[in-house]
Amino acid sequence: MVDILLVGATGFTGRLITRYLHNHSQRSSFSLGLGVRSKAKGEQLKRSLGLDDSVQVIQLDVSSYETVEPAVRDAKVVINAAGPFWKHGPNVVRACAVHGKRYVDITGEPHFVRKIIDLYDYLAMKTGAIIVPACGMDSIPGDITVYLSNRTLKQKLGPETELGLSETFYTLRVAPSGGSFATLMSRFEEVPPTKVKEANSDYALSPIRGAPSPRFRLATRVPFRTPAKYGATYIMENADRAIVQRTFGLNQLALSAEHVFFGRKEAEEKQQQLRTLSYGPQFRYAEYRVPGKGTFLTAVIASTLMGLVFSLLQFSPVRWLFKNLAPKPGEGPSEEAMEKGFMVATNYTATAAEPATWAKSVFRGQGDPGYVLTSIMVSECALALLLDDDKLPVTARPGGVLTPATAFGDVIISRLQASGRMQFESEIIAGPEESKKLR
Known part of the structure; x- marks a missing residue:
């Protein structure tokens, strides 16, 4: 029996997860198992990272439910890092x-998430x-910054406040890996x-x-920026938007049918919490990436190139070329390159009521x-499920x-800040008068 089972431990990201968990400040509070297809590679990973004998190596094949099922049965929390998930994920979720x-x-x-919702949500x-996909760069930053903006607006204006337009703009430096x-x-x-x-x-979710x-x-202006900056198409916008929209939907569903989930008496006590979490029926969401200096022309060019690349990838000769030039699965950037990476996700959310705050x-x-991130x-999401059960939001x-927001709420914000790698801030930046000027 292990507390945390990491599936895909020998992959590039799996190795980073293994190292992070083994060196965690709460390491004495949980046991760790590495789910691998080859026991020899699992033992090699242990030696390369200097892991002690408390870390178990558990042999499984994600394509075989018969090998996955007993490993999962003997774990409390499962981290799945074995992608592509459409191909390798369903047996683990099942x-x-x-x-x-x-x-x-x-x-x-998002096609994988749609699949597991259809098959296993009920x-x-x-x-x-508790099944929480998309707990990495996709889609925690978008989901949690909207959650934060909603919390900030309701602390200022009250729990009945409803959200309108919400947009997240990314500035980042990221390196490719074979798994991606x-x-x-x-x-x-x-x-x-x-x-x-679909x-x-x-x-869709x-x-x-x-x-x-x-x-x-092709180019979307960043609100409240002088001089003006513009966002372009973001490659993960569809995936992130789908998760944020599921957060919206789960919150609205819980608010409209709280007696189904909690019982009528308890529902009265929970209704205020659910109102605070819900976004309201006029909520709309989108994401963008701010390329280079963020000029209008740079954004138009970046969006056009993104569309061109995805159009070309429809053709098998182009995919063959990409596969021969790209890193192979298990390969990734150097430690030095990863340390130079960064991400800033900035969310702007307006109230539905006009003039907006x-x-x-x-x-x-x-x-x-x-x-790295x-x-x-x-x-930290896995540790929240294992160690912070009593602190999880009512929607969990x-x-x-x-989704990350409905499963973890404030808990994951606190945990990520404690990691020393991530910081959060949220504030009211414009009331009705400033909103009029913006328009």
Whole structure:
């Protein structure tokens, strides 16, 4: 029996997660198991990282439910770092849902999340399993900064406040790895196009359909910036937006049917909490990346190039070229390159009521977002499920397929800040008068 089972420990990100957990300040509070296909490689990983005998090596094959099921049954929390998740993830989630376990992963594949919602959300709620995909760079920064902006606005204006437009702008330096390219290729070669299209549609992961997302633009101006800066298309916008919209939908559903989840008497006590967490029916969300100096022209060029690359990837000769030039699975950037990475996610959220009041929430991380920061994020999410059960928000209680915001709330913010790599801030930046000037 282990407290935390890490599936995919020998992959590039898996090694970073292993190292982070082994050196964690709470290491004495949990046992760790490394789920690997080859025991020899697992032992080699232990030697290379200087791990002691308390770390178990557990042999499993994610393509075989018969090997995954007993390993998951004997764990309390499962971290899945074995992508592409569309191909390698379902058996792990199934075992967690069947046995009422707690699960986190680092997927950025909305088609995978849609799949596990359809297959295992109801079962997980029946068994009490808590399944939380997208606990890395995709999609904690977007999900948690919106959560923060909502909290800030309601602390100022009251729990009945409803949100309107919410936009997150990213500035980051990130290096590629073989696993990331393998996931990108999987999207074009293994996932049916209809599944990709369904998962990328508005509110594909949400139990409730909300207001339409902002329309596509080649360049979108960052609010309240002088001189002006512009955001371009962000490669992970569809994945992050889907998770944020699921947070919206789960919160709205809980608010409208709290007696179903909690019982009528307890619901009266929980209703205020649910109102504070809900975003309201007029909530709309979008994400952008600020390229270079953030000029209008730079944003237009970046958005155009992004569209061109994705169009070209439809053709197998182009994918063949990418696969031959890109790092292979298990490969990634050097330690030095990862230390030079960073991420700043800045969210601007307005109230639905006009003239609007605006909140600004900032999430800063030092280190490569896809690897250093992701390994910390998913590790702290797993530790929150293991060690902070009594602190989790009311929306985590029903179980099922959740999101970072609905599963962790303030708990993950505190944990990430304590890591020393990440900082959060949130404030009101404009009231009704300033909002009038902006328009």
